[in-house]
Amino acid sequence: MNYALIGYPLGHSMSPFIHKNLFSLAKAEGNYNLLEIPSERLRREEFSGFDGFNVTIPYKIDVISLLDSLEGIAKQINSVNTVTRVGEKLVGYNTDYDGMLYSLKSANIELKGKIVLCGAGGVARMMAHAVAISGSELTIIARNEAKAKSLADEIERTYNVSVSLADSGENYDLLLNGTPAGMYPNVDTLPTNESLISRCESIFDAVYNPKDTKLISLAKSNGSKIAYGMPMLVYQAAAAQKIWYNAQFSDEDIANLCEQTQIELERKF
Numbered sequence: 360m361n362y363a364l365i366g367y368p369l370g371h372s373m374s375p376f377i378h379k380n381l382f383s384l385a386k387a388e389g390n391y392n393l394l395e396i397p398s399e400r401l402r403r404e405e406f407s408g409f410d411g412f413n414v415t416i417p418y419k420i421d422v423i424s425l426l427d428s429l430e431g432i433a434k435q436i437n438s439v440n441t442v443t444r445v446g447e448k449l450v451g452y453n454t455d456y457d458g459m460l461y462s463l464k465s466a467n468i469e470l471k472g473k474i475v476l477c478g479a480g481g482v483a484r485m486m487a488h489a490v491a492i493s494g495s496e497l498t499i500i501a502r503n504e505a506k507a508k509s510l511a512d513e514i515e516r517t518y519n520v521s522v523s524l525a526d527s528g529e530n531y532d533l534l535l536n537g538t539p540a541g542m543y544p545n546v547d548t549l550p551t552n553e554s555l556i557s558r559c560e561s562i563f564d565a566v567y568n569p570k571d572t573k574l575i576s577l578a579k580s581n582g583s584k585i586a587y588g589m590p591m592l593v594y595q596a597a598a599a600q601k602i603w604y605n606a607q608f609s610d611e612d613i614a615n616l617c618e619q620t621q622i623e624l625e626r627k628f
Contacts, residue, residue, distance in 0.1 A: 360389040360604060361408060365422070366415035369393045374413060376623050377596045380616055385606040401425070403449070411443040411603040413596070419481050426451045435517075436488040438481065441599040452602055455485050458595030459565070461613075466586035468561045471495050472532030475559065477550035479506035482565055483537025484513075490535070491518040498523040498531070500551050501538075526555050534559040541572035543628055549573055557581050567592050568624055589617045 364374045378391040394412070396405055403425045406412060414422050419438045423429065426439065427448040433439050439451035463470055470493045476486055479501040490497045491514050499522060501507035511522040540550040546569060549556070556562070562578035567588035571579075578585050593616050600606040 360387065360410050362389060362411050362413075362603065363392045363394040363409050364413045364415060365394045365396050365405070366418060367395050367397050369395050369415070371627055372415075373592065373620055373624060374596065377593055377616065377620055378600070380619065381597055381600050381606065381608065384608060384612050384616070385600065385604075387600075387604065387606065389604075406442070406449065409444065411441070411599070413599055414440050414442065416481060423451060425449070432456045432488075435492075436485055438485055440595065441602055443602050452599075453485065454595040454598035454602070455482065455591070456489055457598045458591035458593075459486060459489060459563070461594040462586050462588070462590040463563060465590050465610075465614075466561075466563075466584065468533065468563065468584055468586050470533070473529070474498070474533045474535060475500060475526070475531045475551075475555065476535045476537060477501070477540070478537035479503060479510045480537065483535075484510055486535045486537045486565075487514050487522075488517075491520055495532075496523075498526065500524075500526060500555070530558045530560070531555075532559075533561045533563065536562070536564045536566065536574055539566065541569075541574050542566045543568045547573060549577070553577065556583075559583055561586070564588055565591060568628065570621055589621055590614075593617050593620060 375391050382389040422439055429451045431452050433451050433453040438453055441452040441454045443450050473496045474490050475498045477500050487510055499507045499511055507524055514522050536550045538550045540548040556577055561584040563586040564572050564574050565588045566572050575585055597608045
């Protein structure tokens, strides 16, 4: 079995480490490589020889035109991070969605109530759809106001709901960070202001490097419940392997691999 991660650039991706360990847990023989593809080379021929692959920045939407079909939540949110080969056909899925829900569940945080989303890019877009699907009330805060408005319009049109683009000044049940703010090496940045953060009962930060981002540290000092980004990263990979060859992993497997990946991440950085 031959798999890969496509994107550009890929940098110090943790995906090979995670997938190698998942293959071991599943007692499966599999290879997993990094495949950096500049935009001018993004074409179907690049995927020949792979039984499946993951997709990361900046191709989660662009890759769709090269696929034969979409399955599951990928059809609804029109974003793909996992592709499997079925005969000669390429089928796209989105396991980032599953990873976010798993991360929240593992931290005993419910996706409900009044939710504020920081960001309007790829990860934030998936989060916005997840909030709308849950029936929760959504506010989008982003530095790029045009992208935030475009995302809000998409959510309103798709789900027939109302989305706010301004902080109400009230308390929120949950803040979702879908931006790279706080990610290594820019560890001193926040996705929004401290006043808003202090009014959130729970915080989920999709950033996993470092583990305790500035947002997470601030949330801890405020007494908020927190959910880390690492479980999302590991679980979306496990969900991809389930799609590829029906691999099965326990919650204990995922939890242990999260710890191992965190140790490897700290070793590398």
